[in-house]
Amino acid sequence: MHNAFQLEAVIEKLPLTIECITCFENTLLVGTREGHLLVYSIRSDGASCSVNLDNTHKSFSKKRIAQLYAARALRILISLSDSVVSVHDLFSLAPISVLQKTRGAALFAVHAEEVKTQTGEVQCTLRLCVAVKRKLQLYYWKKKEFQDFKEDLAVPDTPRVIAFSLDSICVGLKRDYHLINMNTGEIRELFPVSRDVEPVAIALCDSRLAVTQDLKTVFVDSEGNLHRQALQWTESPLDMIHWPPYMLSVLPRYVEIRTVESRALVQSLELEGGQHVAKSTHRQAAEFRRALQLFRGRRFEDAMQQFLELHTAVTLVIGLFPGLLPAEIQSAIHYPLQLPPLSGSDAEKGLEALAGYLTQIRNSLASVNDALLERLSAHLLSTSKEHLAMLVDTTLLKCYLRTTDALVAPLLRLDNVCVPEEAERELKAHGKLQELLILYEKKQMHKQALELLRKHASQEGSTLSGLDPSVRYLQRLGAQHIDLLVTNARWVLGQSPQQGLAIFTDDLPEVEALPRERILAFLEDEFPTLAVEYLQRILHQWDEPRPELHTRLALLLAEQPDAEALAQFLDWSDRYQPERLIHALHNDALWRSRVSVLMRLGHGEEALRLAAPRDPDLAERLCQEELGLFSLWLQLLLSSKEMERAVELLSRFGSSLDPLRIVDLLPRDLKLQRMAHFLVEALLALTRRRRDAQVLKSLSTSALLQAREQRMAAQARKTVLSEDENCHVCRRRIGLSAFARMPDGALLHLGCLKRDLQ
Numbered sequence: 001m002h003n004a005f006q007l008e009a010v011i012e013k014l015p016l017t018i019e020c021i022t023c024f025e026n027t028l029l030v031g032t033r034e035g036h037l038l039v040y041s042i043r044s045d046g047a048s049c050s051v052n053l054d055n056t057h058k059s060f061s062k063k064r065i066a067q068l069y070a071a072r073a074l075r076i077l078i079s080l081s082d083s084v085v086s087v088h089d090l091f092s093l094a095p096i097s098v099l100q101k102t103r104g105a106a107l108f109a110v111h112a113e114e115v116k117t118q119t120g121e122v123q124c125t126l127r128l129c130v131a132v133k134r135k136l137q138l139y140y141w142k143k144k145e146f147q148d149f150k151e152d153l154a155v156p157d158t159p160r161v162i163a164f165s166l167d168s169i170c171v172g173l174k175r176d177y178h179l180i181n182m183n184t185g186e187i188r189e190l191f192p193v194s195r196d197v198e199p200v201a202i203a204l205c206d207s208r209l210a211v212t213q214d215l216k217t218v219f220v221d222s223e224g225n226l227h228r229q230a231l232q233w234t235e236s237p238l239d240m241i242h243w244p245p246y247m248l249s250v251l252p253r254y255v256e257i258r259t260v261e262s263r264a265l266v267q268s269l270e271l272e273g274g275q276h277v278a279k280s281t282h283r284q285a286a287e288f289r290r291a292l293q294l295f296r297g298r299r300f301e302d303a304m305q306q307f308l309e310l311h312t313a314v315t316l317v318i319g320l321f322p323g324l325l326p327a328e329i330q331s332a333i334h335y336p337l338q339l340p341p342l343s344g345s346d347a348e349k350g351l352e353a354l355a356g357y358l359t360q361i362r363n364s365l366a367s368v369n370d371a372l373l374e375r376l377s378a379h380l381l382s383t384s385k386e387h388l389a390m391l392v393d394t395t396l397l398k399c400y401l402r403t404t405d406a407l408v409a410p411l412l413r414l415d416n417v418c419v420p421e422e423a424e425r426e427l428k429a430h431g432k433l434q435e436l437l438i439l440y441e442k443k444q445m446h447k448q449a450l451e452l453l454r455k456h457a458s459q460e461g462s463t464l465s466g467l468d469p470s471v472r473y474l475q476r477l478g479a480q481h482i483d484l485l486v487t488n489a490r491w492v493l494g495q496s497p498q499q500g501l502a503i504f505t506d507d508l509p510e511v512e513a514l515p516r517e518r519i520l521a522f523l524e525d526e527f528p529t530l531a532v533e534y535l536q537r538i539l540h541q542w543d544e545p546r547p548e549l550h551t552r553l554a555l556l557l558a559e560q561p562d563a564e565a566l567a568q569f570l571d572w573s574d575r576y577q578p579e580r581l582i583h584a585l586h587n588d589a590l591w592r593s594r595v596s597v598l599m600r601l602g603h604g605e606e607a608l609r610l611a612a613p614r615d616p617d618l619a620e621r622l623c624q625e626e627l628g629l630f631s632l633w634l635q636l637l638l639s640s641k642e643m644e645r646a647v648e649l650l651s652r653f654g655s656s657l658d659p660l661r662i663v664d665l666l667p668r669d670l671k672l673q674r675m676a677h678f679l680v681e682a683l684l685a686l687t688r689r690r691r692d693a694q695v696l697k698s699l700s701t702s703a704l705l706q707a708r709e710q711r712m713a714a715q716a717r718k719t720v721l722s723e724d725e726n727c728h729v730c731r732r733r734i735g736l737s738a739f740a741r742m743p744d745g746a747l748l749h750l751g752c753l754k755r756d757l758q
Contacts, residue, residue, distance in 0.1 A: 025072065066081060075091065085099045107131050131171075153180055156731065163203045163209055167182050177190040179224045190211070199211075212236070217231040238250045300352075304317070304356060308361075313378035315329055329380070351402050390418070454491065482515055489504075493530070497527065
């Protein structure tokens with residue numbers, strides 16, 4: 001093995017998500033998920049390379065840039081974004097054209113070839129293949145635009161990868177690879193794709209194809225014939241590139257390089273972890289002294305950048321500023337140059353530069369390897385990411401307190417690992433009460449937070465004065481801290497019952513999830529006047545479904561002097577337990593509520609006897625709810641000699657009543673003329689019901705006969721499947737596979753039908 005390539009990180013901490021890249025000459029183009037196009041220039045001296053951002057085109061696309069291809073000879077950039085292929089000028093990036101026909105495209109492949117004409121002029125021919133759903137569209141570049149090259153080619157499934165090989169196109173599908181002849185449209189199946197592995201196919205420099213199959217890469221020509229033995233990788237390739245005589249394969253954890261001819265492993269580069277730094281101790285020390293010189297010259301930003309590049313121990317960088325490190329660590333640090341005293345604007349600029357340095361260290365901690373972690377953690381008691389992160393976050397907090405206190409709260413709201421005792425001491429020293437409260441909450445120090453709130457609630461001029469900060473904090477505690485919440489809600493309720501009640505009733509997710517039985521028991525024991533209001537709020541505001549709480553509110557309302565409140569609640573709620581409530585309604589003032597409960601229990605006659613002498617209108621509504629009560633009400637009216645009301649009742653509701661039963665209840669001396677309207681309506685209603693029943697019977701009989709005819713027709717239909725019958729979707733032989741027959745007679749595999757339906 002030998003080092004054919006060197007792996008270097010050239011673009012780091014990019015605040016955008018990279019989707020695709022392409023290169024030409026010394027330029028790197030990066031397409032992002034946000035639709036930005038980044039243009040970098042690459043400089044290399046053979047030992048190392050650097051990348052500088054030359055331009056950022058934020059308006060290149062409104063959607064993610066899925067694919068890029070730079071055709072240097074034609075001075076064009078081909079891109080796929082928003083499911084459509086576009087062409088831009090390669091240097092100015094001005095739009096040239098949009099291939100509207102490609103809308104819905106998933107990917108494209110390009111074949112560029114330079115040919116020399118008879119006059120000696122070199123011309124570039126470029127062909128483009130675009131995958132749009134289950135079709136391949138073919139174009140060629142001519143007269144500064146893409147023109148149709150061939151008719152669209154149909155493929156059995158949505159392509160995952162495509163690659164040119166002379167007059168053929170290799171298409172990788174979900175399950176297998178196919179080779180399609182562009183001239184004839186003939187499709188040749190190559191071999192299947194391994195399960196749970198995405199297909200990968202690329203065109204080699206000699207017009208052959210390299211196609212992955214599980215851990216192997218096989219080589220085929222434009223006719224589909226195998227050439228050479230396969231390359232064997234340690235893991236399934238995610239992507240490949242041909243760089244004669246090497247083949248580079250991107251694996252999940254490595255970049256693996258092998259030669260095409262001998263198939264020998266040349267090099268394996270780790271993508272995870274740190275890079276190998278080849279620097280002598282003397283050079284490292286010299287570079288550190290140079291960084292210190294930059295610091296002594298008040299070039300703080302340059303010094304911090306140098307420390308980052310040198311991977312200097314974090315304690316050495318923080319120790320440049322007195323009072324930031326713990327005394328035991330500061331005393332163990334010595335510098336080769338005398339440090340200058342910093343004060344005023346110099347100290348502020350230096351701390352701002354240190355904050356930027358610490359932020360970059362903080363963002364990169366998750367990806368550092370063990371060797372780099374050991375260098376960064378020098379002078380610390382423990383070489384661990386956790387201890388280093390605690391030092392970084394705590395020092396960053398101190399920097400913000402001394403320079404930009406507006407950033408203190410955002411830092412504390414993050415998932416920080418500040419040392420709580422140091423952070424608490426610093427915040428108190430700077431009088432940052434709001435930020436101290438955030439620290440307590442993020443570190444689950446709720447007892448200290450509530451003590452702080454209670455102490456400052458009555459102090460005028462304090463940022464935590466009043467009850468609102470305490471109410472908001474208690475609301476955020478949640479059900480897991482219900483004991484602490486109830487204990488501290490007591491003093492708030494004592495000072496302001498309404499503000500205190502908001503702790504348990506405001507429309508917030510944490511408040512809604514609180515255990516309501518526990519809160520109700522607390523209020524009934526210590527603040528009974530608020531229990532009714534609490535139940536009313538949670539029942540109406542959150543549609544509380546539990547019958548126990550509905551019943552509890554009804555029982556509490558039954559003890560109140562306002563009988564109308566209970567009656568209104570019983571009219572609104574249908575979730576209370578009537579069998580428990582009925583025993584609490586003996587007071588004559590609650591007769592209306594007792595009527596409602598009796599109806600819920602199914603004791604309609606008792607409810608009607610109670611309501612009829614007190615409220616005839618209510619009695620009428622009860623009868624409308626339960627038609628069987630009309631007879632009883634009629635008896636009650638007749639027994640009380642209210643003949644006029646009885647006749648009026650029959651005239652309005654007679655069509656809904658049984659005429660024979662009603663006639664039996666009427667007195668013998670009642671004149672028939674007074675009952676004429678009732679009898680006519682009743683007889684007409686009977687006639688209508690009989691006619692409706694006859695019509696419904698006829699319609700049902702007709703529907704039954706029609707359904708029988710359809711069933712017989714469906715059962716009489718048959719399907720003859722020959723051995724040569726092919727699936728209408730994938731064009732493969734059906735054979736003994738499960739199949740489905742479409743209404744138009746087309747036959748297809750059951751699996752193909754399910755995929756189409758999905």
